[in-house]
Amino acid sequence: MKTQRSLFIGGAISLVFLMLAALSLFWVPHEVTSLSIAARLQGPSTTYLLGTDQFGRDILSLLMVGAQTSIAVAVAAIGIGAGIGVPLGLLAAAHHGRIGDEVIMRGNDLIFAFPALVIAILITATYGPSAFNAILAIGIFNIPVFARVTRAGALPIWTLDYIMAAKVAGKSKFRISLEHILPNILNLIIVQATIQFSLGILAEAALSYVGLGAQPPTPSWGRMLAEAQTMIYSHPMLAVLPGACIMALVLGLNLAGDGLRDHLDPRLRQVVK
Amino acid sequence: MSQDARLTLVHLSVSIGAKRVLDDISIKLLPHRITALVGESGSGKSMTALAVMGLLPQGAVATGAVQLHGTGDLLALREAALCAIRGRKIAMIFQEPMTALNPVMQIGAQVAEALLVHGLAENRREAMAQARAVLDRVGLSQIGLDRYPHELSGGQRQRAAIAAAIAPAPDILIADEATTALDVTTQSEILDLLRQLVREDGMSMLLITHDLAVVADMADEIAVLAAGKIVEAAPTTNILQAPQHPYTQTLLAAASPAPRAKRVIEREVVLQASDVTRIYPARRRGLRRSPPMVALKNVSLTLRRGECLGLVGGSGCGKSTLARALLGLEEIQSGAIDITGRAVSPNMSPADRRRISIVFQDPYGSFNPRWPVKRIIAEPLDLIAVSEESRASRVETALVQVGLSPEDAQKFPHQFSGGQRQRIAIARALITKPDILVLDEAVSALDVSVRARVLDLLKSLQEDLQLSYIFITHDLSVVAHMADRIAVMQAGQIVETGPAAELLTNPKQQYTQNLLKAAPRLTVPMRRKERT
Numbered sequence: 098m099k100t101q102r103s104l105f106i107g108g109a110i111s112l113v114f115l116m117l118a119a120l121s122l123f124w125v126p127h128e129v130t131s132l133s134i135a136a137r138l139q140g141p142s143t144t145y146l147l148g149t150d151q152f153g154r155d156i157l158s159l160l161m162v163g164a165q166t167s168i169a170v171a172v173a174a175i176g177i178g179a180g181i182g183v184p185l186g187l188l189a190a191a192h193h194g195r196i197g198d199e200v201i202m203r204g205n206d207l208i209f210a211f212p213a214l215v216i217a218i219l220i221t222a223t224y225g226p227s228a229f230n231a232i233l234a235i236g237i238f239n240i241p242v243f244a245r246v247t248r249a250g251a252l253p254i255w256t257l258d259y260i261m262a263a264k265v266a267g268k269s270k271f272r273i274s275l276e277h278i279l280p281n282i283l284n285l286i287i288v289q290a291t292i293q294f295s296l297g298i299l300a301e302a303a304l305s306y307v308g309l310g311a312q313p314p315t316p317s318w319g320r321m322l323a324e325a326q327t328m329i330y331s332h333p334m335l336a337v338l339p340g341a342c343i344m345a346l347v348l349g350l351n352l353a354g355d356g357l358r359d360h361l362d363p364r365l366r367q368v369v370k
Numbered sequence: 371m372s373q374d375a376r377l378t379l380v381h382l383s384v385s386i387g388a389k390r391v392l393d394d395i396s397i398k399l400l401p402h403r404i405t406a407l408v409g410e411s412g413s414g415k416s417m418t419a420l421a422v423m424g425l426l427p428q429g430a431v432a433t434g435a436v437q438l439h440g441t442g443d444l445l446a447l448r449e450a451a452l453c454a455i456r457g458r459k460i461a462m463i464f465q466e467p468m469t470a471l472n473p474v475m476q477i478g479a480q481v482a483e484a485l486l487v488h489g490l491a492e493n494r495r496e497a498m499a500q501a502r503a504v505l506d507r508v509g510l511s512q513i514g515l516d517r518y519p520h521e522l523s524g525g526q527r528q529r530a531a532i533a534a535a536i537a538p539a540p541d542i543l544i545a546d547e548a549t550t551a552l553d554v555t556t557q558s559e560i561l562d563l564l565r566q567l568v569r570e571d572g573m574s575m576l577l578i579t580h581d582l583a584v585v586a587d588m589a590d591e592i593a594v595l596a597a598g599k600i601v602e603a604a605p606t607t608n609i610l611q612a613p614q615h616p617y618t619q620t621l622l623a624a625a626s627p628a629p630r631a632k633r634v635i636e637r638e639v640v641l642q643a644s645d646v647t648r649i650y651p652a653r654r655r656g657l658r659r660s661p662p663m664v665a666l667k668n669v670s671l672t673l674r675r676g677e678c679l680g681l682v683g684g685s686g687c688g689k690s691t692l693a694r695a696l697l698g699l700e701e702i703q704s705g706a707i708d709i710t711g712r713a714v715s716p717n718m719s720p721a722d723r724r725r726i727s728i729v730f731q732d733p734y735g736s737f738n739p740r741w742p743v744k745r746i747i748a749e750p751l752d753l754i755a756v757s758e759e760s761r762a763s764r765v766e767t768a769l770v771q772v773g774l775s776p777e778d779a780q781k782f783p784h785q786f787s788g789g790q791r792q793r794i795a796i797a798r799a800l801i802t803k804p805d806i807l808v809l810d811e812a813v814s815a816l817d818v819s820v821r822a823r824v825l826d827l828l829k830s831l832q833e834d835l836q837l838s839y840i841f842i843t844h845d846l847s848v849v850a851h852m853a854d855r856i857a858v859m860q861a862g863q864i865v866e867t868g869p870a871a872e873l874l875t876n877p878k879q880q881y882t883q884n885l886l887k888a889a890p891r892l893t894v895p896m897r898r899k900e901r902t
Contacts, residue, residue: 257735257736258730258731258732258736259735259736259738259746261694261728261730262728262730262736262749262750262798263749264699265697265699265726265727265728265750266720266723266749266750266751266753267719267723267753268749268752276738280738280740281738281739281740
């Protein structure tokens with residue numbers, strides 16, 4: 098019961114942000130690139146539901162497009178992480194105890210040794226800051242996470258009898274990995290993706306905050322925070338609103354991830370019962 | 371024997387939801403006596419043990435009474451009062467000693483814990499001294515108190531678990547399938563130990579098992595349980611010699627299958643293995659280097675068409691490695707394996723692999739849980755060019771051959787019982803029309819009555835399809851029922867081989883003799899006399 102509730106609440110919160118971000122692709126209350134000094138730093142009103150910032154931009158519109166940026170960066174980073182990490186993990190598990198496994202996992206450790214922020218600084222120092230480079234940095238950071246989860250999930254399955262039966266049928270490790278291993282660990286990967294999603298949102302906010310993420314005029318929650326910093330005493334809502342958005346979305350995704358894990362993982366489900 | 375019963379179950383019934391799992395169970399446990407509770411899976415054996423311990427699952431409703439001598443009805447007691455009784459008055463031994471012991475706790479501390487919890491030792495030092503004494507009693511005098519469970523063998527672990535159970539000198543000892551996970555020689559040692567402890571300490575023991583042969587040797591009384599009811603309860607000799615209830619009679623018949631009639635098989639040789647040697651290379655584990663392991667040493671076998679070769683031996687003797695080598699999954703260092711004139715190796719073609727297939731022990735781990743039965747059964751054909759229609763028709767044929775219906779092809783494995791799953795596994799093995807089937811403990815996980823039916827199926831398939839079997843098992847009564855010839859393995863070598871009847875009645879090698887002596891048997895009354 099309890100797990101169902103966290104899945105429901107987390108899913109609902111995440112869904113609200115996803116829908117806002119999707120809506121921003123077609124319609125926003127006010128154009129986020131149009132500045133209007135006359136309307137700067139207004140409080141909430143019927144024209145500007147959540148007020149305006151120091152350039153007279155509508156906060157609600159900024160938050161909606163910012164959600165779009167954050168989600169796009171996090172999803173693309175998961176794509177990179179899972180797209181490379183899952184095959185690597187499958188490969189490592191298929192060659193467990195041999196040199197291939199060693200090479201992949203030690204390579205993983207090497208990437209793990211650098212936090213996403215350091216990788217981002219490294220990339221931006223070379224190629225300049227942009228949303229794409231932020232995606233790349235967070236994506237690279239995601240690779241070892243997915244590789245580890247995949248390998249750990251795959252190893253016990255390799256010892257099961259139906260894998261032996263597939264070997265007896267003459268199937269290659271590659272085919273066994275695709276037909277038997279991957280479908281049986283997909284739930285693990287989905288749960289991990291949800292968790293990496295929330296970490297990606299946080300990382301994107303952190304990168305934008307230090308100016309390494311999406312560049313102006315593309316709105317982003319992290320940069321909204323950074324810009325509001327100087328006015329935190331006079332206009333606290335400018336910082337509170339994007340901060341609350343980051344917190345709510347991360348909380349929602351974490352709740353959904355935990356709920357999904359309890360729901361999908363039969364081992365945990367037994368304990369819950 | 372006019373002593374008061376230690377524990378009496380009085381018309382105990384347990385329901386979970388609408389389902390009645392135990393129905394009107396009455397059992398008396400007397401001091402110095404071993405009472406056996408025998409039944410197949412789902413009959414309510416373990417539920418009875420849980421009821422006695424006051425550990426029924428949430429939502430279970432019990433009526434009747436569990437009278438403990440000197441305490442009263444356990445069903446009426448609160449949790450706190452039950453805690454003082456569990457372990458102290460009533461102790462329990464489980465099937466799997468590796469999970470029953472705490473893996474991160476030294477065994478001395480685990481035994482001492484039971485004493486400290488119940489205030490039977492003043493302090494830790496005293497508790498450890500007592501633990502040492504108990505471990506000596508169960509035959510672990512050579513084992514230090516500071517050893518961890520994983521450093522012990524399966525039999526030693528079960529001894530440690532027994533030590534922890536008997537340390538507080540309980541009145542009642544419950545053994546729930548306590549020897550099922552052990553191999554035959556270890557099993558007979560543990561059974562001897564339990565019997566000796568019960569006699570010496572005057573405990574009452576409730577022995578729960580599915581294996582009538584184990585019970586025959588041990589128990590004073592037997593209660594046969596079926597679908598939550600006791601169908602028959604009587605002294606052991608009565609049950610074995612003159613079972614009254616039809617269910618007991620079928621159980622007994624299934625537990626002692628008749629040996630196979632002698633056949634002369636003179637058809638062509640389908641499998642020839644000569645001097646097969648498999649060595650696992652030395653491996654570095656951290657700083658240590660483990661020496662190379664010889665898993666198979668100069669193993670030679672022949673198998674004729676339509677013949678059944680039994681392969682027996684203790685755990686770790688190399689049976690499974692040999693099976694994998696025959697299936698072409700192991701690189702062999704020397705020797706040759708040849709099936710119907712073509713060599714077997716890890717890189718043989720799928721078409722060559724078709725000639726031999728395998729049925730595994732575990733009816734639950736054998737199938738990809740996400741695949742429907744038709745895909746599972748047809749998997750061996752995936753790499754062999756077979757048209758879509760002929761695939762479907764072959765799946766249908768295989769299902770019918772093993773006694774399932776063609777509609778079952780759409781279902782998923784979890785929708786089948788253990789016996790049906792084993793039939794699906796056999797169907798998968800048959801689909802390539804192989805010459806040889808490797809049956810790796812294929813009936814060991816099944817209840818006796820189900821097992822008898824699967825064995826019958828295997829026999830009739832062998833006749834109809836002229837199959838050759840390699841029948842790997844630890845169960846000598848089953849191997850006598852199935853095999854024409856038997857090969858005995860020990861430490862990677864075949865130590866003795868010969869016609870089944872001859873080898874089982876007149877074993878030449880010491881190892882085979884020990885194996886036969888250790889095997890539990892239903893011919894009890896005579897053995898019992900020898901002992902007393």
